[in-house]
Amino acid sequence: MSAIERDVDAVVIGAGFAGLYAVYKLRELGLDLQGFEAADGVGGTWRWNCYPGCRCDVASMEYSYSFDKELEQEWTWKERYGAQEEILAYLEHVADRHDLRRHFRFETRVTSAVWDDDAERWVVETDRGDRVRARFLIAASGNLSLPNTPPFPGIDRFRGRVVHTGTWPREGVDVSGRRVGVIGTGSSGVQVIPMLAQDAEHLYVFQRTPHFVVPAANHPLSEEYVRETKARYDEFRRECWQTPFGFRLEVNPKSALEVSEEERNAEYQRRWDLGGPELLGAFSDIMLDERANETCAQWVRDKIAEIVDDPETARRLQPTTYPIGAKRLVQGTGYYETYNRDNVTLVDLLEAPIVEITERGVRTEAAEYELDVLVLATGYDGVTGPLLALNPVGRDGLTLREAWADGPHTYLGLGVAGFPNLITVTGPGSPSVVSNFALSIEQHVDWIADLLAHMREHGIRTVEPDPEAQEAWTRHVREVAEPTLFTRANSWWMGANIPGKPRVFLAYLGGVTPYKERCDEVAANGYEGFVLTAAEPSPA
Ligand code: FAD
Ligand code: NAP
Numbered sequence: 001m002s003a004i005e006r007d008v009d010a011v012v013i014g015a016g017f018a019g020l021y022a023v024y025k026l027r028e029l030g031l032d033l034q035g036f037e038a039a040d041g042v043g044g045t046w047r048w049n050c051y052p053g054c055r056c057d058v059a060s061m062e063y064s065y066s067f068d069k070e071l072e073q074e075w076t077w078k079e080r081y082g083a084q085e086e087i088l089a090y091l092e093h094v095a096d097r098h099d100l101r102r103h104f105r106f107e108t109r110v111t112s113a114v115w116d117d118d119a120e121r122w123v124v125e126t127d128r129g130d131r132v133r134a135r136f137l138i139a140a141s142g143n144l145s146l147p148n149t150p151p152f153p154g155i156d157r158f159r160g161r162v163v164h165t166g167t168w169p170r171e172g173v174d175v176s177g178r179r180v181g182v183i184g185t186g187s188s189g190v191q192v193i194p195m196l197a198q199d200a201e202h203l204y205v206f207q208r209t210p211h212f213v214v215p216a217a218n219h220p221l222s223e224e225y226v227r228e229t230k231a232r233y234d235e236f237r238r239e240c241w242q243t244p245f246g247f248r249l250e251v252n253p254k255s256a257l258e259v260s261e262e263e264r265n266a267e268y269q270r271r272w273d274l275g276g277p278e279l280l281g282a283f284s285d286i287m288l289d290e291r292a293n294e295t296c297a298q299w300v301r302d303k304i305a306e307i308v309d310d311p312e313t314a315r316r317l318q319p320t321t322y323p324i325g326a327k328r329l330v331q332g333t334g335y336y337e338t339y340n341r342d343n344v345t346l347v348d349l350l351e352a353p354i355v356e357i358t359e360r361g362v363r364t365e366a367a368e369y370e371l372d373v374l375v376l377a378t379g380y381d382g383v384t385g386p387l388l389a390l391n392p393v394g395r396d397g398l399t400l401r402e403a404w405a406d407g408p409h410t411y412l413g414l415g416v417a418g419f420p421n422l423i424t425v426t427g428p429g430s431p432s433v434v435s436n437f438a439l440s441i442e443q444h445v446d447w448i449a450d451l452l453a454h455m456r457e458h459g460i461r462t463v464e465p466d467p468e469a470q471e472a473w474t475r476h477v478r479e480v481a482e483p484t485l486f487t488r489a490n491s492w493w494m495g496a497n498i499p500g501k502p503r504v505f506l507a508y509l510g511g512v513t514p515y516k517e518r519c520d521e522v523a524a525n526g527y528e529g530f531v532l533t534a535a536e537p538s539p540a
Contacts, residue, residue: 194333
């Protein structure tokens with residue numbers, strides 16, 4: 001295919017949940033669009049992460065688009081938490097239904113985006129030699145789309161196969177009868193480990209920091225539940241909006257410290273049995289008060305000891321160094337039980353860190369583990385990674401890496417001062433990674449579409465945050481996070497998983513509804529906090 005050279009209204013980067021909806025909405029405005037997607041099709045996260053066991057951890061009937069009321073009725077989710085294949089099929093269906101693919105060029109990575117201040121256009125280039133000039137650059141490039149591959153010494157000499165969960169080969173990886181190692185025990189590791197254990201000859205799990213894992217309690221959705229939910233879908237969506245993070249969670253208004261131990265434990269057990277995120281809603285102060293949090297953390301540690309047969313393995317699996325919930329609460333299916341299998345060994349990297357990857361496998365300070373397949377479940381350069389990898393160049397040659405040298409500065413997670421007409425969907429400083437993404441993406445894209453319509457109506461050429469408004473918002477994001485326990489772990493939410501990354505909480509914790517209200521208020525007040533440049537009056 002020959003390189004594209006064209007002028008358009010907007011370039012959209014990414015064809016996941018966000019890019020697809022952005023193209024749908026902006027096309028409604030009659031804009032001329034060019035989408036680029038590095039993958040060979042739509043789906044984003046749900047295309048890349050085709051590792052065994054991958055599924056969502058926000059319930060499918062909530063983690064889906066609400067904009068298409070017919071689709072809501074026609075699509076029937078099979079399970080409480082849809083498997084990767086099902087979510088990908090859903091996004092493929094959305095792309096077909098709304099004829100969205102034709103706006104994208106796939107297998108094409110945007111490699112450069114430079115603001116031309118004279119022409120007031122973004123000049124966008126790709127690894128296919130495309131060069132597109134666009135008034136707007138819509139970054140729907142994802143928060144978890146840049147896999148983190150730690151620079152383990154020697155990784156290139158390993159004779160076996162190395163795969164990352166975030167770029168899992170579509171044809172699958174046959175592990176039957178093979179010795180497999182998994183590095184990483186976050187959400188991805190916890191999903192893939194029980195699946196690999198079923199087929200591998202032996203599975204070695206290399207764990208650095210144990211995560212708190214609760215049962216997903218995934219199950220097929222009953223016809224009755226689906227029917228009842230569809231019959232009141234608008235109300236169901238409103239219930240999501242009434243929660244802090246956009247997925248339905250009943251938060252008990254009581255403090256964990258005001259009830260008897262018996263009542264507390266009964267509540268934890270009830271929530272554990274319900275599965276999913278329920279445990280953290282057991283009491284109102286779990287994420288606010290260290291002592292309240294510790295009651296919950298200890299309850300889960302005791303559970304781990306109950307489930308895991310070998311007391312030493314159980315001890316190693318028990319997190320003790322950070323509050324529960326301060327790293328994303330991981331949902332698993334048969335995770336702790338997996339360590340009761342004869343063919344699974346937990347290797348504790350805190351006791352003996354990885355020294356190198358050898359030709360044969362992983363060598364820690366204590367031993368060498370011979371492997372045929374090495375799985376990296378080592379996560380992502382989250383939130384800012386994909387944007388900084390692109391490193392757009394704004395006004396006066398300012399690069400995003402320079403602008404964000406001490407952490408991201410944004411206004412509402414939607415725009416960055418010095419980068420006119422760059423719009424970030426679920427950017428840093430918005431609820432993004434602590435929220436139900438489907439809901440947050442729709443809210444952002446709707447707001448963006450309104451902004452672009454407003455600009456057209458009023459003959460406005462450029463929009464960018466006012467630096468003062470941006471700093472006030474960035475401060476606010478940090479001030480909201482600081483008193484919570486969310487900041488008390490070395491999590492990817494804090495940027496702590498990437499050496500040298502500034503340590504700041506990357507998302508807005510103030511809740512999806514207060515956030516939406518703020519965005520709406522900004523719009524109602526003529527996009528206050530943004531600098532809008534009106535068109536020159538045309539000569540008489
Ligand atoms: P993505 O789906 O990440 O899509 C971004 C796309 O942009 C990617 O396909 C990428 O290839 C492309 N791209 C990036 N940079 C470039 C470039 N320079 N040029 C061209 N293309 C580019 N969230 C939830 O709310 N609930 C869940 O249950 C949930 N489960 C998850 C499970 C996994 C395994 C992972 C990794 C994430 C999960 N998330 C979940 C977060 C998930 O990323 C979002 O829910 C959602 O899919 C994000 O959609 P998006 O379109 O913003 O980004
Ligand atoms: P993650 O939570 O960042 O976990 C990465 C794991 O790799 C951690 O255990 C980490 O240990 C380990 N690790 C990283 N670098 C290492 C190194 N150099 N040496 C040894 N261990 C190392 O990444 P993830 O599991 O991919 O999940 C990321 C996010 O994606 C999740 O929080 C969630 O938002 C989303 N996700 C959701 C689901 C779902 O259930 N729906 C599934 C997958 C992903 P440390 O903790 O010590 O750093």
